[in-house]
Amino acid sequence: MKKVGLLFGMEQTFPPALVEEINRRDQGVAAEFVKIGGVTLESLFEYDVILDRISQDVPFYRAMLKVAALNGVRVVNNPFWWSADDKFFNYAVADKAGIPVPKTVLLPSKNHPPDTTADSFRNLMFPLNWQDIFDYVGFPSYLKPFDGGGWKHVYKVDSIEEFFTAYSETADIVMTLQEGIDFTEYYRCYCIGRKHVHIMPYEPRNAHHLRYKADFAPSPEMLKTLEELCLKICNILGYDFNTIEFAVRDGIPYAIDYMNPAPDAERTSVQEENFQWVLNTTATFLIDLAKQGRQVPTEFHWSNFIGTGGAKKKK
Ligand SMILES: Nc1ncnc2c1ncn2[C@@H]1O[C@H](COP(=O)(O)OP(=O)(O)OP(=O)(O)O)[C@@H](O)[C@H]1O
């Protein structure tokens, strides 16, 4: 019997439903919640697959998962890549691969990180070339962390004054300033196993519980484009479980947010139809992975996708 383990945090609905669904299918693969104590160098992990929904918040789990992967456990998502990746790198890779992304600038943190002083920043231009940055990105723009999620520290700024007010609240978080896309449609898409895509109209301007009740109706061409972009992005970055957000302006879908390796899958949030899709597709994917058996991860893929340098075109 192969075994799938689920590692999760505060979620209520998705993990138990997934365990139940995998066990209900009775395909020679059992699922359960992971149980873990102290981890030794010689720890043998009893799981063939672990679905990681929480290591972004629990560093102990991330460290444990890296050793599980070393032992061949198929960890979804790859804990090494998740640790190395960030959203600014994502934008840069996508740009080089010819995927439309908003103009984005990486900014030094407002405050010194703990245990550093002004001397730690002797390489930093001071004052920063702010006017060049504002001219490049324009207004309105979004000031948001280069890593993270849950809309934390995401600010829409309409002017230089608003930018500096927002920036002054960001402490030592590394931020990006990004061109605002004035969209007519917005989509959030699940991509599972780098093969299966589910496109969800999403209205970020609605209250939280109504965001998946959007009435954008994508044309068949738009659906095809979004699906191709999702597959390309997940194959470039090597994520097996991800959501990708697109804001559509003048018919062009701009990839806005696509480093979500533990995306929201709560029934109450994503709504029943989307929940059923993510539940069934994840169950099928994890069962297949468990049947393939253990395997140590191979190298990253993004270097295979880089074109001739999209970033240069914007200069
Ligand atoms: N460049 C942009 N143009 C237009 N809207 C944007 C842009 N960047 C962010 N937004 C808006 O802000 C919201 C939050 O931004 P983003 O998704 O990048 O942050 P997050 O914290 O990663 O969110 P999540 O919880 O989805 O992971 C988006 O859903 C979108 O509505």
Ligand SMILES: [Mg+2]
């Ligand atoms: Mg988002």
